[in-house]
Amino acid sequence: MPSKELAGVFEPGTTPSGGFLHALSVELRSYLHRYAGRKVAFPSHARDSPRRARRLLDLLGAPDRCLPIVHVIGTKGKGSTAAILESILRAAGRRTGLYTSPHLHSPRERIRIQGALISRPAFAGGCHRLLPLLEESLSWDDLGPATLFEGLTALALQHFVRYGVEVAIVEAGMGGQSDATAALTPILTLLTPVSLDHQAHLGETLSAIAAEKVGVVPPGGLVLSAPQPDEAWGEILRHCRAAGASLRRADPSPLEGPGLAGRHQEVNAGLALAAAGALRERGWEIPDEAVAQGLREVRWPGRLEVVASRPLTIVDVAHNPASAQALAESLLALFPRRPCLFLLGCSADKDLAGIVAALAPLADGAVAARAHHYRAADPHGLASLWHRHDVPAEVVPEVREALERIRMWAGPGGLVCACGSFFVVAEVREALGLAVREDWPEPIVPSKNFQI
Numbered sequence: 001m002p003s004k005e006l007a008g009v010f011e012p013g014t015t016p017s018g019g020f021l022h023a024l025s026v027e028l029r030s031y032l033h034r035y036a037g038r039k040v041a042f043p044s045h046a047r048d049s050p051r052r053a054r055r056l057l058d059l060l061g062a063p064d065r066c067l068p069i070v071h072v073i074g075t076k077g078k079g080s081t082a083a084i085l086e087s088i089l090r091a092a093g094r095r096t097g098l099y100t101s102p103h104l105h106s107p108r109e110r111i112r113i114q115g116a117l118i119s120r121p122a123f124a125g126g127c128h129r130l131l132p133l134l135e136e137s138l139s140w141d142d143l144g145p146a147t148l149f150e151g152l153t154a155l156a157l158q159h160f161v162r163y164g165v166e167v168a169i170v171e172a173g174m175g176g177q178s179d180a181t182a183a184l185t186p187i188l189t190l191l192t193p194v195s196l197d198h199q200a201h202l203g204e205t206l207s208a209i210a211a212e213k214v215g216v217v218p219p220g221g222l223v224l225s226a227p228q229p230d231e232a233w234g235e236i237l238r239h240c241r242a243a244g245a246s247l248r249r250a251d252p253s254p255l256e257g258p259g260l261a262g263r264h265q266e267v268n269a270g271l272a273l274a275a276a277g278a279l280r281e282r283g284w285e286i287p288d289e290a291v292a293q294g295l296r297e298v299r300w301p302g303r304l305e306v307v308a309s310r311p312l313t314i315v316d317v318a319h320n321p322a323s324a325q326a327l328a329e330s331l332l333a334l335f336p337r338r339p340c341l342f343l344l345g346c347s348a349d350k351d352l353a354g355i356v357a358a359l360a361p362l363a364d365g366a367v368a369a370r371a372h373h374y375r376a377a378d379p380h381g382l383a384s385l386w387h388r389h390d391v392p393a394e395v396v397p398e399v400r401e402a403l404e405r406i407r408m409w410a411g412p413g414g415l416v417c418a419c420g421s422f423f424v425v426a427e428v429r430e431a432l433g434l435a436v437r438e439d440w441p442e443p444i445v446p447s448k449n450f451q452i
Contacts, residue, residue, distance in 0.1 A: 074192030088294030
């Protein structure tokens with residue numbers, strides 16, 4: 001059912017898209033227009049992201065230097081792992097900050113203290129303090145202009161320090177050495193499972209992606225890694241040895257409670273538990289009772305989340321073949337005898353054939369849709385992929401209408417799973433009245449190196 005973290009924050013009707021963020025969004029769109037024109041003069045713009053983030057942080061007084069940071073990198077399960085660890089540390093009495101991306105309904109979801117989203121006034125105030133620095137970055141002849149993701153990273157750390165956070169858990173964006181969060185110096189790095197995703201940016205093989213991901217580990221750092229494919233593990237081990245970093249493997253652990261379902265979450269829970277153990281070694285007081293409470297009470301919307309009944313309707317942000325496979329295995333284990341239909345919408349730059357292939361063995365039918373996002377894939381192409389696996393599929397481009405169609409198709413006793421992208425999951429939750437979108441600008445010109 002609806003997440004406690006979002007319930008009461010995005011209540012239906014409280015904040016339409018033209019609400020409190022509208023004026024701010026207009027200003028940011030103006031910046032993005034000038035950013036897009038300026039960025040083209042810097043061919044290595046993406047690689048300089050950590051340096052720009054570092055400069056923004058320093059201009060804000062280097063807030064990241066004032067608190068311990070746990071950096072969560074990898075491909076699958078970064079957000080869930082970060083959420084589990086945050087829940088454990090909060091239960092242990094620590095004042096926590098959590099920075100994640102992307103968001104479902106509002107950019108405020110990315111910045112949380114003690115589990116609560118940054119308030120509207122605090123977020124607007126932080127953005128208005130940030131805007132002059134973004135404007136200044138348009139004249140950075142050595143690095144090029146700053147992205148909004150770099151700006152939000154700096155804003156989040158400043159907010160955490162301003163409000164007395166004792167530990168910050170920071171999820172990498174796309175991840176890798178071109179990620180803004182690579183500007184930070186963590187006390188601990190958590191590496192979630194590496195799989196093929198964002199190949200155009202990170203590399204075409206598991207070893208190349210692993211090298212890009214683990215390249216952010218600071219010299220002499222401590223790395224805790226989930227189990228990895230052999231091809232990735234060899235590269236991780238090589239880099240950690242070269243950097244003089246300690247590397248430990250974290251084994252999966254059962255995750256009790258209703259917050260996060262699925263066997264794949266045991267991998268994320270094991271990594272979070274290993275992090276709690278490493279912090280204990282540093283003298284942090286984290287009682288066993290707090291660990292149990294944190295595992296029991298963690299909530300993370302959009303991850304095997306039940307959002308409606310009759311028919312049972314689940315949303316999941318699985319958006320690459322590996323996460324789609326984990327989703328399929330979880331659905332089969334949890335609901336072995338229910339007919340299953342998928343509402344699928346993906347970003348065009350994903351491995352669409354691989355995603356459909358992972359879900360097809362479970363599918364009794366599918367509806368292909370397209371989220372309101374410039375990266376969304378053509379739903380007719382998605383439908384043709386379902387047909388290759390002899391799965392009946394229809395095209396209903398609008399997500400809201402697609403949801404109505406597939407729920408009618410499934411009937412009261414069926415199972416509906418909406419997945420494929422954060423954008424589709426967000427629109428499904430909004431269509432069901434669980435949330436209302438808050439305005440936030442998108443890139444003016446689609447760019448493969450743009451982080452929003």
